[in-house]
Amino acid sequence: MSNRPKIIAVPLLLGSLIVLTAHASLAHAASTPYPQRIVSLAPSVTETLFALGFGHRLVGVTTYCDYPAEAQKLPKIGGFINPSLEAIAAQRPDLVIGVNDSNHPVKAREMERLGLKVALVSVNSVDDILNSIKSIAYMIGSPEAGEKLVRKIKRQFDEVQKRVASAPRRRTLLAVGLRPLVAVGGRNFLDELITLAGGENISGNAAQPWLNLPDEYVVAKAPQVIIEAGMGSDRGRVARNWRDLESIPAVKERRVYAYPSDKILRPGPRIGEGLQEIARLVHPECFAEAKPGFNKGSGCEGSRP
Amino acid sequence: MKVLDRKKMILVNGVLLALLALSIVGCALLGPVRLDLTQALQNIFSSNPNSEILFRARLPRVLLGVAIGGGMASCGVVLQALLGNPLACPQMLGVSGGASLGGIVGLIFFPNWLLPLAGGLLGEISWVPLAAFLGALLSMLFVYRFSLFHGRLHPYHLLLSGVIFNSFIAAVIMFLNSIIDFYQAQGLLFWLMGSLSTRAYLTVAFIWAYIIFGFLWLWAKGLSLNLITLGEEAAMQLGVETGQLQRQMFVASSLMIGAMVSVSGMIGFVGLMVPHVMRLIVGSDHRLLLPASFLAGGIFLCWADTLARILLAPAELPVGIITAFFGGPFFLFLLYREGRRTLAL
Numbered sequence: 001m002s003n004r005p006k007i008i009a010v011p012l013l014l015g016s017l018i019v020l021t022a023h024a025s026l027a028h029a030a031s032t033p034y035p036q037r038i039v040s041l042a043p044s045v046t047e048t049l050f051a052l053g054f055g056h057r058l059v060g061v062t063t064y065c066d067y068p069a070e071a072q073k074l075p076k077i078g079g080f081i082n083p084s085l086e087a088i089a090a091q092r093p094d095l096v097i098g099v100n101d102s103n104h105p106v107k108a109r110e111m112e113r114l115g116l117k118v119a120l121v122s123v124n125s126v127d128d129i130l131n132s133i134k135s136i137a138y139m140i141g142s143p144e145a146g147e148k149l150v151r152k153i154k155r156q157f158d159e160v161q162k163r164v165a166s167a168p169r170r171r172t173l174l175a176v177g178l179r180p181l182v183a184v185g186g187r188n189f190l191d192e193l194i195t196l197a198g199g200e201n202i203s204g205n206a207a208q209p210w211l212n213l214p215d216e217y218v219v220a221k222a223p224q225v226i227i228e229a230g231m232g233s234d235r236g237r238v239a240r241n242w243r244d245l246e247s248i249p250a251v252k253e254r255r256v257y258a259y260p261s262d263k264i265l266r267p268g269p270r271i272g273e274g275l276q277e278i279a280r281l282v283h284p285e286c287f288a289e290a291k292p293g294f295n296k297g298s299g300c301e302g303s304r305p
Numbered sequence: 306m307k308v309l310d311r312k313k314m315i316l317v318n319g320v321l322l323a324l325l326a327l328s329i330v331g332c333a334l335l336g337p338v339r340l341d342l343t344q345a346l347q348n349i350f351s352s353n354p355n356s357e358i359l360f361r362a363r364l365p366r367v368l369l370g371v372a373i374g375g376g377m378a379s380c381g382v383v384l385q386a387l388l389g390n391p392l393a394c395p396q397m398l399g400v401s402g403g404a405s406l407g408g409i410v411g412l413i414f415f416p417n418w419l420l421p422l423a424g425g426l427l428g429e430i431s432w433v434p435l436a437a438f439l440g441a442l443l444s445m446l447f448v449y450r451f452s453l454f455h456g457r458l459h460p461y462h463l464l465l466s467g468v469i470f471n472s473f474i475a476a477v478i479m480f481l482n483s484i485i486d487f488y489q490a491q492g493l494l495f496w497l498m499g500s501l502s503t504r505a506y507l508t509v510a511f512i513w514a515y516i517i518f519g520f521l522w523l524w525a526k527g528l529s530l531n532l533i534t535l536g537e538e539a540a541m542q543l544g545v546e547t548g549q550l551q552r553q554m555f556v557a558s559s560l561m562i563g564a565m566v567s568v569s570g571m572i573g574f575v576g577l578m579v580p581h582v583m584r585l586i587v588g589s590d591h592r593l594l595l596p597a598s599f600l601a602g603g604i605f606l607c608w609a610d611t612l613a614r615i616l617l618a619p620a621e622l623p624v625g626i627i628t629a630f631f632g633g634p635f636f637l638f639l640l641y642r643e644g645r646r647t648l649a650l
Contacts, residue, residue: 064486079483177492180500185620203619211620212495215504216362219354220338244361244504246352 034141035095035117039077039088041107042099044123044268046071048136049097051269052145060091067270083107089114097136099123099267123267124209126192130154133269149269156272157196160279163286164198170282172199173223173250176210176265181218185211189267197279198286199225219245225282226250229259257281309592317587321600325371328604332367332611333359337618361504369509370501370610370624371603373569374579376516378602379595380558381576382583383523386530386591387554388460394577399448399467400441400559402474404566407440408433409478409493413485433496434508434567441563444470449555458551498623499570501610512568519561520599526550527592534589574628575602575609578636585639605632 039060040046046065049055055070060077075091078084081102088096088111096111098104100122108118119139121132130150137146172194174184184190185206194201202221203213226248228238238258242251250256259281264274280287334340338358345355377395384393395401411433448470452462478497482490503509529550532540537547579602580594587597609627616622 082483177495180492180495180502180621182491182495206619208620210491212500212623213619214337214362214614214621215366215502216336216338216358216614217619219357219362222354245357247354247357252352 035093035139037091037093037095038140039091039093039096040065040098041077041083041096041104042080042102042123043067044129044132044266045097045099045121045136047266047268047270048133048149049140051149052133052137052140052142054140054142054145057140059093060088067266085110085114089116093117095119095139097121097139099132124187124189126189126196126271129189129267129271132267153269153272157275160197160275164279164283167198167283167286169198169200170224171202171221171249172197172225172227172282173202173213173218173221174278175213175226175228177228181213181215182210183213185209189271190264193264193271193275193278194282196275197282199278199282215245219248222247222249224249224253224255226256227259227278227281228257229264255281309590313587314593317593318596318600321597321604325600325604325607328607329367329371332370332607333363335611335615336363337615337621365503365506365509366501366610367607369503369512369569370606372509372513372516373501373565373572374575374602374604374606374609375599376512376520376561376565376602377572377576377606378579378583378598379520379523380561381602382580382591382595382598383530383554383558384576385580386534387551387558388464389534389536390460390464391581392577393464394573395558395562395565396571396573396576397464397467397471398559398562399444399470399474400562401566401571402471403444403447404437404441404563405497405571406474406477407443408437408496408567408570409481410440411436412493412496413481413489437567438563441559441566444474445556445559445563449559453552457548458555460551463555495623496570499572499625500621501569501572501606501624502621503568508568512564515564516561519557520595522557523554524592524595526554527590527595530554530591530595531589534591571625572606572628573625574632575606578628578632579605582636582639585643 036057037059038049038054038057040049040058041062043062043065046055046058046061047067049058050068050071055068058071058074061071061074062078062080062083063076064080065071065074075087077087077091083098085107094117096108096116096118098108098118098120100120101124104120108120111118119135121135122128123132130153133149133153134143134146137143137149174190174194176182176184183203184194184201185208186201186204187207188209191201191204194204202218202223203211226238226242239254239256242248242256245251259277264271264277266274334342336358340358341355342359344353345359349356349360380395381393384395384398385391387393415432415436448463448466449458451466452458454462482493485493529540529545532543532545533547533550535543541547580598583594583598583601587593606624606628609631610624612631613622613624613627616627
């Protein structure tokens, strides 16, 4: 019986400790107006902070945050879906930034109960992504850095748009896995990027952002370009996978590509570069200045004879 | 033991066979995209979209579905008799877990390895199903060894070691899932959910040969299976070599399950439910129950996969969702009706 009070005392003590540290960090936040110790819950947020020039304020990132290389050296707070509250709290952050999909809203409520300040940004569309960059810049007290970065991305967009403006739209399949075939649906910023790149997403009418497509649908939609943007995919394998469906124009015309990078898959500051990559695959003739004559009659505005 | 009713045998299997043939044709004609049949049949050898949809995208898939459905159902029948447990199903044996782990290791570590067949003349096949089958064989040996005492396989040990082995494997899979890349994890989950998507007739032919062989082996033991459902001792007194029968049936069904999970992942519910439904309809004489379950399982999975392709078109649903969603309530209804009838007697 005598140790009963001790058992109760331990959580009480721990609880007050958490409250105290929370107060301490709030007090700290009050004295310096902008967050100095930031934890990122998503690779795109980490990339955004580095791109804004505030990577040094990060004190915790997910295990998936591998870009830029400096991000890999930062303390890890768990995965994208399962960040560890303990690991986050241990960094005594004055701001935690996550994204609005996944389970971050639920995690955010738990973190707020621990007294942490949490901000969530939406990244479901291109506009969302640009706004998320601006609002992250605003939160860290450098709105002009945000404006500058967004201007840079928009310039990249404009440049691509100019090149593909009058090129014919190509029906495009953008997939992240072959077996089973997982493709980009509607309500996905990648669907918008395909359109901006002068393509037309063959599964853009789907309600889901990602969907598992049956082969027959791909044959019926006859894509002119097939891109597999999964990790570790090689072009030979992707091409072999489609080899037997010769009626698909992309297969006949050898426009089946593997894109072994996640640059275009992350809703972060590299979407401008991602768009360029997609556009290069959808309309290679619009980017082929080196080969005069190759793009004759392609209708590419930006390509020079 | 009652003499096998030949008329019933021919009638039941004849009707089911006709339904299966209709289902194969029907499922090959139905899908999320419209198919111009005359176009498809006119130019079989030139590449036109209609013939590719029918002969490359749909038909191999439908045929694979029939083989897997039939194989799962007949393995379910045998396992329920062998283990004396109505809950026994192919997913319980440990083999399926081993196959999943093998497949996932292949998927994570050698996703781009391809094995050329006959020096590349017959195309290439992925290592993933081979790794899965290897996993199935190893786990079969493991579970077998842990349930074999004094030359006899013990049903309880078989069931429990299978279930425990599967939970252990599930933990390993979840562990692998939490350390791999985010996009790989996505693919892994889809693989685990199971799919009949295939365009390789060679794979389909392999699976058919395998399943037919296994099925004939199981069917040949139909009479002994009838006796073993009376209890092991009764069967022994009636002249059944129960030890040998159990070992043979375990190996035969494990090999079949391993091959099936290797190509289509874990498609649940067919192996559990179809045997029970058919037992309620045709009775529990295994000489009839086995072929009837094979045919019914084929019909069921064939339609389930067609629904999976159509319901949320253009998105494809995991076929396991359909098998459980439509099979479950139907099974409960039959069970309830049967219970009311027998209690009223």
